[in-house]
Amino acid sequence: MKPAPFEYRAPESLDEALALVEELGEDARPLAGGQSLIPLLSFRLARPTCLVDLAGVPELQSIRIDDGRLVIGAMVREREAERDAKVEASAPLLACALPLIGHPAIRSRGTIGGSLAHSDPAAELPAAAVALEAELIARSRTRGERTIPAADFFTGFLSTALEPDELLTEIRIMRQSPGTGCAFEEVARRHGDFAMVGAAAMVRVEDDRITEARLVLTGVSDVPVRALDAEATLTAAPFTDEVLAEAAEQTAGSLSPASDIHGSSAYRRHVAGVLVRRAVRAATQRAGVAA
Amino acid sequence: MSMLEVALTVNGEARSGAVEPRKILADFIREDLGLTGTHLGCEQGVCGACTVLVNGQPARACLMLAVQARGAEVVTIEGLAEGGELNSLQRAMWESHGFQCGFCTPGFLMQITALLADNPQPSEPEIRAALSGNLCRCTGYESIVNGVLAAAGHPVPSAHEPQTQEPERSSVA
Numbered sequence: 237m238k239p240a241p242f243e244y245r246a247p248e249s250l251d252e253a254l255a256l257v258e259e260l261g262e263d264a265r266p267l268a269g270g271q272s273l274i275p276l277l278s279f280r281l282a283r284p285t286c287l288v289d290l291a292g293v294p295e296l297q298s299i300r301i302d303d304g305r306l307v308i309g310a311m312v313r314e315r316e317a318e319r320d321a322k323v324e325a326s327a328p329l330l331a332c333a334l335p336l337i338g339h340p341a342i343r344s345r346g347t348i349g350g351s352l353a354h355s356d357p358a359a360e361l362p363a364a365a366v367a368l369e370a371e372l373i374a375r376s377r378t379r380g381e382r383t384i385p386a387a388d389f390f391t392g393f394l395s396t397a398l399e400p401d402e403l404l405t406e407i408r409i410m411r412q413s414p415g416t417g418c419a420f421e422e423v424a425r426r427h428g429d430f431a432m433v434g435a436a437a438m439v440r441v442e443d444d445r446i447t448e449a450r451l452v453l454t455g456v457s458d459v460p461v462r463a464l465d466a467e468a469t470l471t472a473a474p475f476t477d478e479v480l481a482e483a484a485e486q487t488a489g490s491l492s493p494a495s496d497i498h499g500s501s502a503y504r505r506h507v508a509g510v511l512v513r514r515a516v517r518a519a520t521q522r523a524g525v526a527a
Numbered sequence: 528m529s530m531l532e533v534a535l536t537v538n539g540e541a542r543s544g545a546v547e548p549r550k551i552l553a554d555f556i557r558e559d560l561g562l563t564g565t566h567l568g569c570e571q572g573v574c575g576a577c578t579v580l581v582n583g584q585p586a587r588a589c590l591m592l593a594v595q596a597r598g599a600e601v602v603t604i605e606g607l608a609e610g611g612e613l614n615s616l617q618r619a620m621w622e623s624h625g626f627q628c629g630f631c632t633p634g635f636l637m638q639i640t641a642l643l644a645d646n647p648q649p650s651e652p653e654i655r656a657a658l659s660g661n662l663c664r665c666t667g668y669e670s671i672v673n674g675v676l677a678a679a680g681h682p683v684p685s686a687h688e689p690q691t692q693e694p695e696r697s698s699v700a
Contacts, residue, residue, distance in 0.1 A: 237570045244531060244548030244594055267595075274590045275571045278551070287548065289595065315584065339660025341575065341638060344584035345591065427659040 239277035243286040250295040250405065254377040256288050258401040266290055266403060268311060268350025271342050296349065296405060299323065306409045310349020315340065317348055326411040328522075329418035329438055333364040336420060339428040349404045352389070355396050355459070358430040362390050363454035364420065366462055367436040371408040376401045383408075390459040416440045417523025421515040422454075423507050425498060431455045432499050433507045437515035439470070441523040446470045451483075451516065453508055456493040463487040466512065480516055484509040533593050537562065538606030546593045553577045553588035555596075556603060564604035564633050568662070575661035578634040579603050585641040604633035607640065616640060616678045623683065625674030627665035635661050639675050648679050 245260075247253040257264060265284040267273060268291075276282040290296055296311035299320050306326040308317060317323050318334040337343055337351065337360050351361040352372065365372070365386035372384045376399065389397050398404060412418070422434035433455045440448040449470040451463040466483035473479050488509035495501045534543040537560060544559040556565045556579070568574035570589045577588040580602040607614050613621060616639060626632040635658065642649055642657040649657065654675045663671060673683045 238551070238554075239549040241547065241549055243529070244592070246594075267592075270592070270595065271572065271587075271590050274551070274592065277549070278570055278589075287592075291595065339575070340641065340657060341578050341585035341587050341660055342572065342590075344581075345586050427656060 237278040239274075240280055240283045242277075242284055244289065245286060246289045246292050248292050248294075250293050250375070250403075251377070253288060253290060253293050253403060254375060254401075257403060258377045260286050260288065262400040264288055266353070268353070269313065269346040270350075271338065271346040272350070272354045272356065290403070301326065301411070302408075304411055306411055308348050308407050308409075310347065310353075310404045310406055312348050314338075314343035314346045314348060314351070318343060327368060327409045328412055329368055329420060329436060330361075330364055330409070332418060332420040333360040333436065336360050336422055336428075336431070336434070342428070348407060352407065353396055353398060353404045355390050355392075355394050356430070357393055357458050358432075358434070358455040360420065360422070360431070360434060360436075360454065362386075363434060363436045363452045363460040365389070365407060366460040367418075367438050367450045367452040368409050369450070372404060373406045373408065374398055374402040375405045376403075381405075387462065393458040395458075412438075413440070415442060415523055416448075417519040417521065419515040419518035419522065421511045421518065423511065433493070433504050433511055435508065435511035435515040437512070437519040439516065439519045439523055441475075441520060444474060446475050446520065449516070451487065451512060453487065453491065453511075456491045456504060456508055461491065463490065463512070465490060470516065475520060480513055483516065484512040487512045531594050533597050535596050535598060536600045538602055544593075548592065548594055550593045551589055552579075552591040552593045552596050552601075555593035556588060556601070559593075562603050562605050566630055566633050568630065568634075573662070574631070574634070575638065576631050576634040578637040578661065580637055580641060583641075583644065585638050602637070602640075604636055607636060616643065616674075619678035620671070620674035623670050623674035623677050625667070625671045627663075627667045631661060631663045631665075635663070635671055639678070642675070643679060648681070649675070651676065 264286040267287040267289045296309040298309045300307050324331045370386045372389045375381045384397050418438040420436045422431035424431045436452045438450040439446045449467040451467050453461045466487045469483045488505045493501050493504035530545040553567050556562050566576040568576035572587050572590045578585050579588045581599050676683050
C-alpha cells in the first residue's frame, strides 16, 4: 500500500504553521503523530495535496501547570503524557485513559492533539476530554485564539469544530480536586484495539454520597456521549448498589449504538451498562467510598 | 514530485537518501537502505512486524513517513547483534524456540528490546501487555513470552522447555 503523492512542509514555529494551513486550505492536512492519518493515506482514503508536519513546532510540545490548570500541548506524545507526573497528579482520568490507547509503539508516536482532532468515535481521549470538561484551544493566523469546550468540539464521525485554517494548540484541564475519583473502563477484542465500548467516570464524594458525577461513553455513537440522566441518578440519593444499577440501566437504555462485525447494537448496549457499573464503582472507591 | 533528502542514523551509522514525501519509513529502510530484516505485514499498524526503535522508543515503521525520521536514531533488527554475535535477547529467544516461521520475529525483538530497556525485570503479565500489539500468526506466543522471561533472567516454566526426551513428533506446526 502506498499513499498517493503529496507535498510535505515542516514549519519550525507556530506562526509559520498557521500561515501554512491558512495558505494551503482544506486540501492540506496537519500531520501530528500520524498513527491514524498515515493508514488513511496508505489506504488512499485520504488524499491531501500537502502534509504540514507539526513535529518541529516548539510551541506545541510542553506539559505544564498554568493558573490551576494542567495544560498539554497538542504535539505531546501519548507515551510522554502517560509517564508525566503532572498528568497523573492533576488529571488522573487522563492517566487512566492513556494506557488504553493502542499499543506502546502507537503511543510513542501518537499525540494528544492528534487523537482529539481526529475524533475517532471509539477513541479514549475524546471521551476523557468531555468527562474532564476540558477546554480545547484552537488558533488561526487571522482570528487568533479561541477556546472550545470539549462538549462542543466533537461534532461527528471524524469531525470537529476546528476550521480549516485552525490548529488545535493545547488542551486545558482543571486540576482534579480532593475527594474526586475517576476510572476509565473499556471492552476491546484485544488489549490495545479500539474499544467496542468504553466508559469514563468521575465522581466527587462527600460523606458517602456522590455530589458530582460525570459519565461519558465512547464507541456507542459518532461522538462521545455524556450520560446526563445517569449522572443525575447517581447524585440524587445516597450511593447504593441499587442506585448504581439504575444509573447503568438508564445509560444502556438511552443508547442506540450501531451494529458491526465486532458486536451487535444490543450487545454494545449491554456492555455499556456493565462498564458504567464498573467505572462508577472504581471511581467511588478511588474517591474513598466503599459501596 | 519533489524529492526530499533524509539523513538519519541507522544502527549507529549515518545513512541518507532522497525520497518522495509519501515514502513510508519501512519502505525506505528496506528498499533504499537495503535493510530487509524489518518486515512489513499489514502495512496499517495492526500487526507490529515492522516495529523499529526511533530515538529509543518503539515505533511502527509502516506508520511513519521516511521524512519524519530525519535526524532520528533508528535501530532495526540488524542493529541488535553485537560484533557479529547474537545479543543476550536474541540468544534467549533462540534457546526458547521463540519463533516459528520468523516473519513476526523482528518486530517482536524490537518491541521486547524497548520493554527491557524500560523495565529490565518485567512480570509475565507486563510482558504480555507490552507485546499485545505484535501478532504471531503461527501463534507461538508461549515460547516468545518464555524467551522474554529468559532474557530478563526469570526462571522459565519447565513445561515449556525443549522436550528432548520425547519421541520424535511430526514437524507439522
